[in-house]
Amino acid sequence: MIRKIALAVLLAVSGTEVRAADSFQVEDIEIRGLQRVALGAALTHIPFNVGDTLNKFRISQSIKSLYKSGHFNDITVYREGNRLVYRVRERETISEIIFDGNKDLKDEQLIESLDGNNIRVGETLDRTVISGIEMGLEDFYHSVGKYNADVKTEITHLPRNRVNIKFVFNEGDAAAIKQINIVGNELFTDAELLEDFELTSDSPWWNFMAQDRYQKQTLQGDMEKVESYYLDRGYLRFAVDSTQVSMTPDKEKVYITMNVTEGEQYTISGVDFVGNMAGFESTIRALNPIRPDKLYNGALVTYTEEMISKFLGRFGYAYPKVTTIPEINDDDKTVKLSISVDPGKRIYVERINFQGNDVTADRVLRREMRQLEGAWLSNSQVEGSKLWLQRLPYIESVEFETNQIPGEDDLVEVDFTVKEQPSGSFTAGVGYGSTTKLSLNAGIQQNNFLGTGNQLGLSVNTVSYSRSAQISYTDPYFTVDGISLGGQIFYNQFDAGSANLVQYNNKTYGVGLNLGFPIDEYIRLNFGVGYKHNGITQLQTYEQIARFYEIYADPNDPDGGLEFKNFDLNAGISRVTLNRGTFPTAGSSQRLNVKMTTPNSDVQYFKVNLDTKWYFPLSNDQKWTVLTRFRAGYGNGYGTVDGNDQILPFWENFRAGGSETLRGFETNIVGPRAIFRYPVCVPGSPDPAAGGNVCLSPDQDIIDVSQRSVGGNAMILGGVELIVPTPFLDESYASSVRTSLFVDVGNVWDTEFNIDDYADLPEDQFDLLADFSDIGRFRSSAGLSVQWISPMGPMIFSFAKAIREEPGDDTSFFSFNIGKTF
Known part of the structure; x- marks a missing residue:
């Protein structure tokens, strides 16, 4: 009796009722309540057959297996003699998905997001996912400053175990930026630092082009602009220590505060190149625009890395790794730059493919190619090929991507996707x-x-x-x-x-x-x-x-x-x-x-x-x-x-x-x-x-x-x-x-x-x-x-x-x- 009570309590916690003895030999298995799911499909998720000896553990495993199939909302198991009976309630099938009140998010974007969560017409409804989607959508609105936004889901039951899902959006307005403060800056004024900001505060009514509504991603970009502003002027130790965004009680206005440490200016003591430069060492050194005894300039360092990468890309080294390693001397406020170059393998083009040309023959596009099949991959030749395709009066737009061939680390295919226009x-x-x-x-x-x-x-x-x-x-x-x-x-x-x-x-x-x-x-x-x-x-x-x-x-x-x-x-x-x-x-x-x-x-x-x-x-x-x-x-x-x-x-x-x-x-x-x-x-x-x-x-x-x-x-x-x-x-x-x-x-x-x-x-x-x-x-x-x-x-x-x-x-x-x- 005690064992039976314990088993009953265990199954009650999991929402399942089981009436069984310690063990018995099952003579029959019955599943009641099936509508859309076939009996054979359901039985495949029960890990035993008629004639097997069962105990409470094996029964609980079968319940988990049925839940894991994704077809059922509720499962009850009980025993009639040596017959094991499963009473199930299937999950509803989604008949229609409706969006109401969404302006910032297009229907296509929402459908794509729901599809990634297996919420689509014709599929079964997993209610546990719905709440997560609501929270994710609200987080998105908060990231663009709409703190009063609200997303609710309405589920309407239909005959034959079907449901309609309606997402109701109350987007509201984005919170206006009341003030942007920078704390810790002594070398440059707030006005100088905020000049290049995309976000602005308290814009006049006639400046309708101003971005005076808070957006998290835009603020992140503005913080990077401040950091670049200092790095481009030699302040190598500059850091944004923290950022606070505080709201007014009505959630309609925000105050932004950035705490920064400026540090001191650093001068370049020397520039050296390390690694394998694929035989172009003299050319790369000659192209280097960074000079000793000049202030450190972050933009110039980034430009140098990109220039070397593009240069190597012209000669088939499509995936070079160019990294600048600074050796900072805080005593004399100098920095030595070591530019590490790893060209990687030379990449060759095995095939050039075209997509989207429903009217134009492949050979017409292929004759505009400056990049040749069998030759090494050259970024300048591929870009040139794109340019020549775009000049054709019957081509509206051109995009391309390089895809590595599986199992080959030095071969790629170049796929051009064109969009034709009336010729x-x-x-x-x-x-x-x-x-x-x-x-x-x-x-x-x-x-x-x-x-x-x-x-x-x-x-x-x-x-x-x-x-x-x-x-x-x-x-x-x-x-x-x-x-x-x-x-x-x-x-x-x-x-x-x-x-x-x-x-x-x-x-x-x-x-x-x-x-x-x-x-x-x-x-x-x-x-x-x-x-x-x-x-x-x-x-x-x-x-x-x-x-x-x-x-x-x-x-x-x-x-x-x-x-x-x-x-x-x-x-x-x-x-x-x-x-x-x-x-x-x-x-x-x-x-x-x-x-x-x-x-x-x-x-x-x-x-x-x-x-x-x-x-x-x-x-x-x-x-x-x-x-x-x-x-x-x-x-x-x-x-x-x-x-x-x-x-x-x-x-x-x-x-x-x-x-x-x-x-x-x-x-x-x-x-x-x-x-x-x-x-x-x-x-x-x-x-x-x-x-x-x-x-x-x-x-x-x-x-x-x-x-x-x-x-x-x-x-x-x-x-x-x-x-x-x-x-x-x-x-x-x-x-x-x-x-x-x-x-x-x-x-x-x-x-x-x-x-x-x-x-x-x-x-x-x-x-x-x-x-x-x-x-x-x-x-x-x-x-x-x-x-x-x-x-x-x-x-x-x-x-x-x-x-x-x-x-x-x-x-x-x-x-x-x-x-x-x-």
Whole structure:
């Protein structure tokens, strides 16, 4: 009886009831209460079979085994004769997980955390884990200063032993920092030490960018900044002794106190290198920037370690260990630095893998690799490979990691993960101006045709002033050496009168072929040949083209059209160091191109174009970047025709204005205007019988200046943009949307124009003219631009205000364009 009572007490403590004698031979085992768990699955956790002799110990072991299976919340065991009966209550199955009130923590983060604790839909519910999750979430909120935060779990029971779990969050506001105190500092004031702090206290209401809410992780970073501040100035014994964070009773404000010991300054007595430097000892010593008799500088020591590691990483030593060991002499306040170098084994790349390229073929990405398979792993070559991949216009982002091959300590695989972006674009534009009215255009450009990396363009565009069709194709790797080959066939009808230009129609068709040759990683040479046929009709002659028209017009048919057959040669050089092909944030690009027609062409002329862009990141994450742009062009004729010097054909003139050149101005509106000169004639004739008019001398002529531009043979455009994070936009869209504040400046002028040719005009007429050869007649504008890489292609929305304009300029506040980004 005593033994039975003792056994009953033992089982009662563990929540289990057992009625059994000391030992007996079990004739049957029964489990009652099973719903979801199969009988066979439950029996596998009972460590004995029918016919075995049992005692209380073996029964208690079976209870523990069933609990350990994770299927049951409660187990009761009792004996019916020699039959052993288990009555169980299964754990509930999770039917749904709901989050309510969470703002700081996204649903995805919470689901990932719960999944790590085996709390997921379809699994059984372990109630013991729930309380731990609640405490962990509250600890997180406390770490970001939300001491009033509260997390509660609501469990709703459903039929068939199912439950819904609802996590209810009451986050509250983070405690504001009332004051930050530093105790123990005598060498530097609190203001000097707190200047670089991310946390601030008592910020004014208008400084909405200030971080005046307490966060534990941010405070830890600020403490490291204080330590670095002293170490960089030679205070080698500096230490943060303690940090106290005290709250007000309402838990809405905190006081932060840091206790520091400054110590004294230490001077470097010497620098030595120890260990194996893989044969680069002389180079490493030469690269060392640390000099004796200088104050100890912690930042310089860290920089030296990183520089040596990167240097060794270029030659296959991917995992070097570089450690600086200080030998401090407190007597004379000096420190000797011993830099220990262990390069480790040279690592080789067995394989380069690509992931995420659902459209682009592996070989297209592989040809951009600077890191080669079978060669040693070079950090500079891998980074270079990433950079070249990012420059592809159909790649949005690139990440890579090196993974050691199991069982091999000197072989790795390099895994590149790319994120593709739309490689084709539907180029379109819509706009409205007082002169051009509604304009539309459309076309298709594929930069990654069938995943080959080749460019195919098929466009049929129509706007109020132009109709064109073009087919172009470019293979950037026509040879394995990176020589590119491209060509195009085009047709265009241009109505200048509808494009803010003086009236003429130009029907053009032609073909072109070009080759590109790489000089090095960044520089390419390009050469091309082409044929173009121009047919000019409905030409409204004006002063600036009178000489050109007189050379080529048929005197027997002055109203007839003009036709020109020209063969052109072009050569160019480009240098590109941009970090991305689309939306770059660092690096630069420069392009210089020269085009000239051959001497056997109907018109002999040349044009020179320079286009350069520089990106200067202002922050480490490159979300704030300054872009500077400069573009210049010049053209003129060469040779003579019938004793007359050739000039640049008017249809080749430079133009400015619009979303791609000078935002804030209507398309092509910037530049010289057409001058029309009319003689003054009066009725009468020296011969009264003949009748007719008599025209006065040229110094009495009347001048009319058009409101439309004719372009010029010289152009300068420039601009500055501040690229900023797009407000109210999710971080996941940062690589496809760009916002910038810009200032555009530029002018188009005619170097062949001479205002003195009109000096004989009456003063009231001469005053109507402007000096169209004056480079100083520049225009400028400022505004906001938003660019979006949409599924149809790049879209640009610009809001611009003209700052400086000339009389007659037509301005435009809003412009919208599809197909090209800055």
